[in-house]
Amino acid sequence: MILTSAITEKLRLIEALIRTPTYTAVGYTHGRIVYVSTVEGATDLWSLDLKTNEKIKLSEGGIHSLAPVRSKSPLVVYTYDVSKGRELQQVFVNHVEGGKEFRIEKMGPRRVLGMGFDGETIALGAATEKAMELWRLTPSGEAEKLYETHALLFVTDYNDGRIVGQGIFKGDPRAFEIFMYDIKKAEFKVYTPKEGSVNKNPKVRGDLVLFTTTAFGDEKLLIYNIAKDELEEPKFTHDDYKKYKFTEYVDYDWTDDGRIWFIGKREGRTKVFIDGKEVPMPEGFSSSLVVVENKAYITHSTLTSPPRVYEVDLRTSERRVILGADLPPEVASRLGKRYFIKYRSPDGLEIPTYVVESQAAPKPGPTIVYVHGGPWAEVADYWSVLLASLVVSGYHVVAPNFRGSTGYGEEFRRLDIGDPGGGDLQDVVAAAKWAKEQGLASKVAIMGYSYGGFMTFLATVKAPDVWDAGVAGAGITDWEEMYKLSDAFFRQFMDILFDNKRELWKDRSAINFVENLKVPICIVHPQNDTRTPLRPVLRYVMKLLELGKTFELHVVPDVGHAIRRIDDVLKIVMPAVIFLDRYLK
Amino acid sequence: MILTSAITEKLRLIEALIRTPTYTAVGYTHGRIVYVSTVEGATDLWSLDLKTNEKIKLSEGGIHSLAPVRSKSPLVVYTYDVSKGRELQQVFVNHVEGGKEFRIEKMGPRRVLGMGFDGETIALGAATEKAMELWRLTPSGEAEKLYETHALLFVTDYNDGRIVGQGIFKGDPRAFEIFMYDIKKAEFKVYTPKEGSVNKNPKVRGDLVLFTTTAFGDEKLLIYNIAKDELEEPKFTHDDYKKYKFTEYVDYDWTDDGRIWFIGKREGRTKVFIDGKEVPMPEGFSSSLVVVENKAYITHSTLTSPPRVYEVDLRTSERRVILGADLPPEVASRLGKRYFIKYRSPDGLEIPTYVVESQAAPKPGPTIVYVHGGPWAEVADYWSVLLASLVVSGYHVVAPNFRGSTGYGEEFRRLDIGDPGGGDLQDVVAAAKWAKEQGLASKVAIMGYSYGGFMTFLATVKAPDVWDAGVAGAGITDWEEMYKLSDAFFRQFMDILFDNKRELWKDRSAINFVENLKVPICIVHPQNDTRTPLRPVLRYVMKLLELGKTFELHVVPDVGHAIRRIDDVLKIVMPAVIFLDRYLK
Known part of the structure; x- marks a missing residue:
């Protein structure tokens, strides 16, 4: 008697795999790491108290997107899809210690194309049936449309009165330009170091825009000084990074105390650097970094291990998993x-x-x-x-x-x-x-x-x-x-x-x-x-x-x-x- | 930490339920019970040697329909769907002791509407896009179309030169008439005891047609004598059946030695009688009966137990399961x-x-x-x-x-x-x-x-x-x-x-x-x-x-x-x- 193999046994293993929770650190504020996890069945926002290890769930049912977390604000800004998957979203705000979420209703549901948060107000890109728009919202519920364009754009950061992002503004489908929107002047400016080059993922602090560009060959991390209208090389105290040749930069930003960190990538694997110094990580892929004083919180995974968050002591390079689950x-x-x-x-x-x-x-x-x-x-x-x-x-x-x-x-x-x-x-x-x-x-x-x-x-x-x-x-x-x-x-x-x-x-x-x-x-x-x-x-x-x-x-x-x-x-x-x-x- | 309940655990139970094999006895010949079972993953034909308990698989991949098994022939006649589920079938023949199936190719694929087997040749109803047809096939591969009609018909038996079945021949959608096709005379005759009545499931032996009719009120089992053109009550040696009032007859026929058996039904449960004597069975539903000398092989199930085959000693009424599986x-x-x-x-x-x-x-x-x-x-x-x-x-x-x-x-x-x-x-x-x-x-x-x-x-x-x-x-x-x-x-x-x-x-x-x-x-x-x-x-x-x-x-x-x-x-x-x-x- 030959029994057909039980398909549900295979499905059981698949379910066990899929239900293994993933953890991704996305920011830090007020003593808490903010992270995204599937631990309760949907990709929700959580915060972890670094002193007490207390975990608080901030969202329910799965968020759609997320603004950067700012250490000066206890608020976390994110969107839910409010259209059963049609990707029309509204913006919500919650306190990092939890409580009742607040829904900003004055901007109607839209396809959100990137969000920024400067600690006080929220900036975002949005698409409607007809056009792309820039919006500014306040956590108290105000909403104002700032700008409208037919060019494809995506917001990547918002700080010090400027919304920045990338887009295709010159009609060349192979190129990406940087845009900078000055809120005070209501002025939309497009920047590229070289026509036809790809410029991406700008971060802004004051007059400085940190971004990647292919204007000078392979992808390179550079700073554009808006006030001086000049390009600068980022400066690092350490030169560990120099021995690697990266094809792309996964992410980068300034730390709160003004050091530049970045994650470089080559052939599908990454290296992490803070102020030019390598943060040793296992082989695989580090997808996000949060720096809190002398500690780094790094999300790491491989093709065979789900994302977990390591805490790395930047003085000793010791690391331990603070959020993670093993596969059965x-x-x-x-x-x-x-x-x-x-x-x-x-x-x-x-x-x-x-x-x-x-x-x-x-x-x-x-x-x-x-x-x-x-x-x-x-x-x-x-x-x-x-x-x-x-x-x-x-x-x-x-x-x-x-x-x-x-x-x-x-x-x-x-x-x-x-x-x-x-x-x-x-x-x-x-x-x-x-x-x-x-x-x-x-x-x-x-x-x-x-x-x-x-x-x-x-x-x-x-x-x-x-x-x-x-x-x-x-x-x-x-x-x-x-x-x-x-x-x-x-x-x-x-x-x-x-x-x-x-x-x-x-x-x-x-x-x-x-x-x-x-x-x-x-x-x-x-x-x-x-x-x-x-x-x-x-x-x-x-x-x-x-x-x-x-x-x-x-x-x-x-x-x-x-x-x-x-x-x-x-x-x-x-x-x-x-x-x-x-x-x- | 709340874990969502594992859906695959539920699926595992469902799979265990669905994979529990079912067994249905469909006939007897040459020392073997012929039965249909899902034991190898599809509804296939098997035979069981009553002496040695040896089981032989006769078909592969799931049959579509089946002709009655005749004790005088060692052949078993059945169809496969040859159209990936479109219900176009061809007729196959195999020996009850197994071997290589033979495909009768001369009748092209058709929707088969009932089959009969007299032990020598095969009769069947078939529908094409345009019409309903009667066919006669030989196990050696010959095929002849006997008759064509636009009336809905269904073949239920074939013996002694007559194909019988039911259909709607008089245009009244509430009525069913009996048809009899005399092969020697190439004559198609429709019979009803009363216009507008429902007459179903005729079985034929010589000049006698055993069928159910509503011509005289509730469904009743009667015999139509073709030669005499007369209706007769079936005669039974025992009168156990008289204490029950059945609304329908699940199945009936003559045994090889000429006794009439039937399964009566009321409110979804059945009783089994051979020559008027009740064959005691558990509460539930007996769906088929095969009589072999002093033994009956009865297929029985309930809403909570899958079909199994009981062997009942007709002298002692003792019964035991000879083919069956329990649910886990x-x-x-x-x-x-x-x-x-x-x-x-x-x-x-x-x-x-x-x-x-x-x-x-x-x-x-x-x-x-x-x-x-x-x-x-x-x-x-x-x-x-x-x-x-x-x-x-x-x-x-x-x-x-x-x-x-x-x-x-x-x-x-x-x-x-x-x-x-x-x-x-x-x-x-x-x-x-x-x-x-x-x-x-x-x-x-x-x-x-x-x-x-x-x-x-x-x-x-x-x-x-x-x-x-x-x-x-x-x-x-x-x-x-x-x-x-x-x-x-x-x-x-x-x-x-x-x-x-x-x-x-x-x-x-x-x-x-x-x-x-x-x-x-x-x-x-x-x-x-x-x-x-x-x-x-x-x-x-x-x-x-x-x-x-x-x-x-x-x-x-x-x-x-x-x-x-x-x-x-x-x-x-x-x-x-x-x-x-x-x-x-």
Whole structure:
């Protein structure tokens, strides 16, 4: 008597993985570390008293975004989605010691594009159906629209009377300029050290703007002095950082006492520096840093360990985990080797890639080419609950940083502009071939969420013989219909990605090639997704049905593109795992 | 620290329940009981050697239908769906001792409407897009179409040169007539003892046709003598059966030595008689009987115990289970009291109903009104894996036999003809009210598959305040589009159900009332369903999306209306359980 293996045993391990709480430190004020954790089932804000270890929950049900925490204010500023996932948000304020949240209602629900908090008032970018806006709000509930533009913009900081951020203001989709809005003068200024360069993530103190730029080659951290209209190199007491060559800067800012800290990244792993001195951390990825006098609170994860917060004594370099949870041993033991490789795409381009082997799969064994979202993002050596779920389910995972990914220089990032679903698709196809040639993969499925879902749809119709199955989460099947359904921000995004070549939309939309599909496809889509809307995917499904293709569809209710509740993550992951269990055996 | 309860723990119990094998005896030949079991993950045919207890598997991957087994032939005749669930079948033959199956290819794939086997050749009814047909096949592979008609028909037996069955031949949707096809004369004859009566399930031996009829009041078992053109009462040696009053006859036939056996039913429970003598069985439902000399092999189940096969010694009445599996204790212990009740619908009609309480729910607690399919079917005291899954998940279940259900007399059954989704919907709504008044239900969801899915769609838009959630499996949202997508058989079915009142279609289609929906709805639908097609359901989903209703959609790939694999049952049940866990708390 042969019993079919229990799928719910696999699901149980996945649930145990997904429910393992993550912890990310986001700031410090009034004796408390502010952090985000999934410990009660949604990505909520908490604070930890550094003296008593008391933890207080500040938000409920999952926040959407967060303003920087300022040590001079006991207030924490964040948003909730108030539209069942449609990403229309309102701003809330709570005291770091908890209490009743206050909702700022005078600004109606909007898609928020970055927030700043100077300790007294709040600044933010927002998109409506028609335009991008700058707003200033007070914690007591006042709200004022400061500025409106049709350019794509994103607020990254607000201090000393200036709102700063980045945007595409000169019409070049490959470039980003810095903007500075002077509240007193009601003056909006755009700055770039060099036309066509990428300038990002500005932080502002007084007249100084700390930002990264590609104006002089590789990404570089520089200071723009507004008063002097001059560029300066940041000054550091120590020179530990000089021995590394970073391709990107994950984050940086001034400490309260005026020292500059930064996290540098190369090939998906990071190093942390305060005033030029390295803060030793384990191999992997440090994603945030909070400095409190002689202590640093650093959030760290890898592809096989979830985010936890280390407290590092900056005098002794001793570190300990102050917020963190281990994976259950039966889960952790299924996560195998993780490593970084490069393979060549057909046109010779090297594709930097992370691989995680499953201890629950033979070699060669069933393998998944995991396609990240963005596309301007990457799979680095940090935690991805989706990727880890696949490994625990018994699949080796190959996660290519296809052309257009971040993390490998600006030239590499720009390679998909004007060609999404073109060269990058070839890179992803080559990942499957590489995995087979290496003796890693027996069968290969393609899977991704968002842009990764788009690539999954397209790869299964444009390279139908390469895959054994596909799982498309929150994907794109029809750019034309998506454009019609998008707000100003996402229309801008599309025009930038395609470099205004709208004639390419048709060729890069799987809906025009459905008849080529040969393998079973599992589609998982949030009901209220406003980035990658459901409607064109339902039309795709109608076509699959007409053509008698094998497909599975799961629409997840009351959620949007960004998933904040563990239960909803489960609703995305579990159907995929059940599907793969059947079609990738 | 509060941990959200693990949904996969609930799923694990459901999987354990669904994987508990079921056993149904279907015949005997050459020293072997032929039975159907899910023991290897699909509803396959097996045979059991009564001397050695050796079990042999005869089919693989799940059969679709089965001809009667004849003791004079060692062959077993059955069909597989060869269309990924679209219910186009081909006939296969295997030896009762196993070996290589033989496929009869000369009759192309068709929707099979009943099969007979006289021990030498096979007779069957089949529907194409256009018509209903009668066929005769030989185990060696020959196939001949005998007859074609536009009337709805169903073959129930074939012996001694005659194919018999039932159908609607006189245009009265409330009546069923018997047909007899004489192969030698190539003559098709329709018989009814009385115009307008319901005559069903004929079995034929020589000139005698054993069938049930409502020609003389309640359902009665009679014999029609073809040669004499006369009706006769069946004769029994014993008169145990006389003390019971049955509303319906589940099954009956002659034994090989010429005795008549039957299973009588009243209020969802049965009694078994051979030659008029009662074969004592536990309370519940005996669904099939195989007589082998002095032994009877009886399949028995209840709402809380899965089907098993008893061997009963007809001389001593001793019985023992020869094929069966117990539910795991942790599953069985969650199944509470089961009982039969009646409540009154608003128009005063009494609605016979089964209730199963959950030991994993408080009282009052979350409750599901489970709406059976058909509509000419019932929830009796027999095993329903869907219903049991809900009870194990922690819901009390109320399963009304709304007007139109079988089991309560022909008058009751006919009450939905010309009014589906009318009076029967009121009965279902009244079930929710009854459950609350009784102190059984706190919150109430409605759930059903097939006609039950139709009722769920309709109930949630026509009585939107009664429910807290709905789960519609393989349901109907739009009769008009469904008619267009149906084959001849299902078009006939619809015209009969609606009594040709096509003007009612609009009012009985949820798609025309979507805006009324107030509660979350979970939709589960097989991809290749040809009875209740997916397309109108996808159009319904488009409307839900436009109107911003909360919904969940799960399309199950490569399967049709009838589910034969345990893994696919899981794919239907698990999303429902996860959904209810969130919305019926």
